[in-house]
Amino acid sequence: MSPNVSYFNHNSRDAPRGPVKNICCIGAGYVGGPTCAVLAWKCPDIKVTITDISEERIAAWNSEELPIFEPGLDAVVKEARGRNLFFSTDVDGSIAAADLIFVSVNTPTKEAGIGAGLAADLCYVEAATRRIATVSKKGAIIVEKSTVPCRTAESMRKILEAVSPSTDASFEILSNPEFLAEGTAIEDLLDPARVLIGAMPTPGGQLAQQRLAEVYARWVRPEAIITMGLWSSELSKLAANALLAQRVSSINAIAAICEKTEANVHEVSSACRLDLRIGSKFLEAGVGFGGSCFQKDLQNLIYLSLSLGLPEVAEYWKQVLVMNAWTKRRFSKDIVQKMFSTITSKHIAVLGFAFKADTGDTREAPAIDVCRDLLEDGAVVHIYDPKVSEASIDRALMAKGACSHTATKGKGYIVEPSMQQACAGASALVFMTNWTEFSSKQVDWKAIYQSMSKPAFIFDGRNVVKDVEALKKIGFSVYKSGVGY
């Protein structure tokens, strides 16, 4: 089937299924929550129930304090919740009532067994599929929203057909990967660059595709709704993330050359961005990419390539991860080296812990690795992030086995309530997330300098500092990733 087949090609009078009226989303996480909240907001006549096995998460979605921070999300949820948007732990009941079911559960990298460290762990997808097979109503459309390896829909179909108690059960499975980025989820969902809907080239598949397309067409530009084959749609998600991550690693590789040659990566990238063939986005050099998706999806693509007997392809993508890990480590090493090759018992302020600005998510945040490195070298780390709680920081650092070598200092790090408090008494401050408050004109750099131990260093891993000379004038020693001095 060719891509871009218009969803208006099908004749809805032939439809065994009517328009979608009741939607269930399995998984109330960073994707399921915002995606289906926006859907409910835009389609007040469709009942949307977001369901999860986590009682804590559902309770938070039903409370005043949502479980995730995302600009604009509160307003959307508050308007639709209780009207046509519901959050429930009744997974079976929500599935049973739905005529379209999004599977939006987590697909982390396997930690043990065959493919450990690379393959996607599909146990949550399988568990959700089994519940659908057991309790869903006849003709319900099943939509893969989670990011999955290519041909996962085939496994889902086999499970559905084998487990369903009905002998004439027919299931249509669609692939509808999500491309939202955290921090801009609501704007991405309201005006997506594209919505992919992959289906089998059968009449049933095409009709299901049309039904889902009709839902998106309520608010998405028609030209952005792209229909294609199931396997292409599944693979497009992995391909898009691999290409984005590759751009970040590519510019970070250039950054390393800049640092050794007195070139400035921000000048180099702005020169490259002007070439329309290269494009302007995702060329921001820094301390490496984080987030729950890039690393996991690249690992998934590497495993897929190996499974398909394509070791050279696997090796190519692996290098993107190698470069990212090296970039983080290089940043930590530079800090130690510039601070006279010892940071033992020195106080260091780490500003920003989230993997990017405008989110409280710490999954695979570069700050975790850098904090661990600093702690291993004996520093006392003072962490400040406007949206990450102390409990999240503890969980993230503990999972990486980060601990202090300064035995007397307990955890070895202190979570601070403000940028100023994190910096007071510190020998260095390290930017790990580009929160706007760090580059705000309100920051009194002279006062921060005075409160710090001398010499006072700034290590900027996120291009937060724009006027290096002004800070140098105050007295700081300033180092920016990708800028040679």
Ligand SMILES: NC(=O)c1ccc[n+]([C@@H]2O[C@H](COP(=O)([O-])OP(=O)(O)OC[C@H]3O[C@@H](n4cnc5c(N)ncnc54)[C@H](O)[C@@H]3O)[C@@H](O)[C@H]2O)c1
């Ligand atoms: N986070 C992102 O920005 C993003 C963007 C695009 C795609 N994705 C993909 O979307 C998927 C979900 O990601 P996420 O970040 O929302 O994950 P998440 O961990 O935040 O949420 C997943 C939720 O699914 C629930 N769950 C697991 N098994 C369940 C079951 N059997 N029944 C009911 N609930 C169940 C979990 O309790 C959890 O709350 C992943 O495949 C991810 O790769 C994520």
Ligand SMILES: O=c1ccn([C@@H]2O[C@H](COP(=O)(O)OP(=O)(O)O[C@H]3O[C@H](CO)[C@@H](O)[C@H](O)[C@H]3O)[C@@H](O)[C@H]2O)c(=O)[nH]1
């Ligand atoms: O030029 C850049 C752009 C990004 N980053 C870093 O890359 C990481 C990922 O950033 P971003 O892609 O903006 O956030 P995510 O929420 O991880 O979104 C990615 O991963 C999602 C999950 O699959 C996809 O849906 C999105 O399309 C894809 O952008 C962050 O640590 C950024 O700081 C850079 O270092 N330089």
